[in-house]
Amino acid sequence: MAPTLEAMLLQYEVEQLYYAEAALLDERRFSDWLALFTPDAHYWMPIRRTVMASDLENEFTKPGAMALFDDDKTLLETRVKKLATGYSWSEDPPSRTRHIITNVRVLEQNGDEITVEANFHLYRTRLEADEDSWIGRRRDVLRRVDNELRIAERSVFLEQTLIKSRNLSNFF
């Protein structure tokens, strides 16, 4: 299908949102980052399991089952508040992070909401030489509010089953 100007503009808008979001996280401007989410936002990272090909429907836990993140906006605010206390030892000294966002695809448009998938690489170093790296896929529902795109749902699917880091103290 030939690209339409409208689709290209939307693609551009979504990509710019993600680049700006990545910069906010890497600059540790967490309060500004929170403002990108709608008040009813849900932030979710299911648990992934190593399963046989015949059992792939059970690879990720389902909504309502156990997850690594299962947060509403209030809990996201709590996480940000925690980081600002000055006693959040896992992030003080602060981690150095870099969010790389690629392969952005607008999958669906439904009124004010659009569903977008993107790939990410979150790279973190800590203290002298600790290093973590998470690659995965994000599936967002973005909602247009006052002519701005806001994140109403974020699902994060990591390419790890056993989480290979001491914690997940950063945002994806």
Next chain:
Amino acid sequence: MSAIDYSQFVHTREGLVDRRIFSDPGIYKVEMEQIFARAWNFMCHESQIPDVGDFFMNRIGDDQVIVVRNKQKGISVLLNSCRHRGAAVCRAEQGRAKTFMCPYHGWSYGLDGALIGVPGLREFYRSDLKKNELGLGQAAQVCSYKGFVFATMDPAAPPLEEYLGEVGRLGLDMLAERGEIEVVDGIQKNILDCNWKIAVDNLFDWYHPSVSHLSAVQTGFLADLSSGDALRPMQQMVMLGEYGHAIGGPRTTLAELEEIRTSRAQVRPTLAARAEDAPRLEKIMGRAGVRSLGHPNIFPNVWITLEGTQLCLRLPRGPQQTELWWFTFVPKHAPEWLRTAIVQMASHLFGPAGLLEQDDGENWQQCTRASVGTLNRRYPAYMGMGLGHDRVTRDGGQACIETVVNEHGQRWTYQAWSDWMMAEDWQALKTNHAAPPTDVV
């Protein structure tokens, strides 16, 4: 008697533990043999594998085991290693199987571990293969305590209930006696660079929350935690059991449980449920046990937490690496609000993203890392808090220590570690392990 005197590393009477035990590769290998290959290891909850062929992968020490519901509806615990060349016969961490076929040469095993298929048995082996001697290695004993499945590789280990003793059973009862329970789908698993004992030590540690978890407390996220109510540094209770099992943490009263039931049931649903069931639970858990809000450790590495809603395994993966596995339990017929509350609280507090646990791993890695240094090792870890200041009392015949924040549970764990490391076999361990104290501790 083993060649090395492991008691030299642990001086519980002085409250000192040699830091070498937190990183030495040689000591680690002996732990695998003397502790994990002998102990009853937690495998899974029966609700995870209800039907024939359902399996869940776990570990006993360094080795992977398949925990599977067999054709007799019993549970087999099988070493995940083909008897031909050793490749894993199961590559998924959970699922359902009819048989386990090794993808290398095709040897296949039944759900009970028996070798049932060998390609080329007639043509290449000329029918000269003792199939009945080449089944998968398996646990010497498998037993379930109220739905909690344990296995030991040692035929000489005492029966599970005897092994658990009063304190171990009470620890599991905190979970098991909440009515019919089931595991919520999804075991959180992560690996961190810390020695497994540092993670175990921490579960008795009610000294660290006000510093380690200060950031979480200050968010006001947990009202009870912020007020210090849940931690109760001045109202602690410790129980020390056979073979290293112990429970340590806050204590309550029946009157307070009742108050929670009538006024705060939505906030503390599991404690409200305990109050509701108090007369029955008192008979099972004992008069002291029903007042305990502490953390049990089933020696060596099973932590039951969060008012009996979760269980965390600390699985050793090398002298300086540990996997943490979180199992979350809900009453089978829980109303939707309760199920949601338990599930969300679990991921908000614990697991790698948990507001509490985020900061734990950071500290444990530092403790482990420092134990490697030639100079740091000259200074033993200090765990003398409360040493000699407390006394074992009895409540309804149950031995307990009612006191303030302390390190009795930690000292007991390291004493047991030394006993296990020194004992030549189960017979020796039965005879030569420290008896739970009855007087001053």
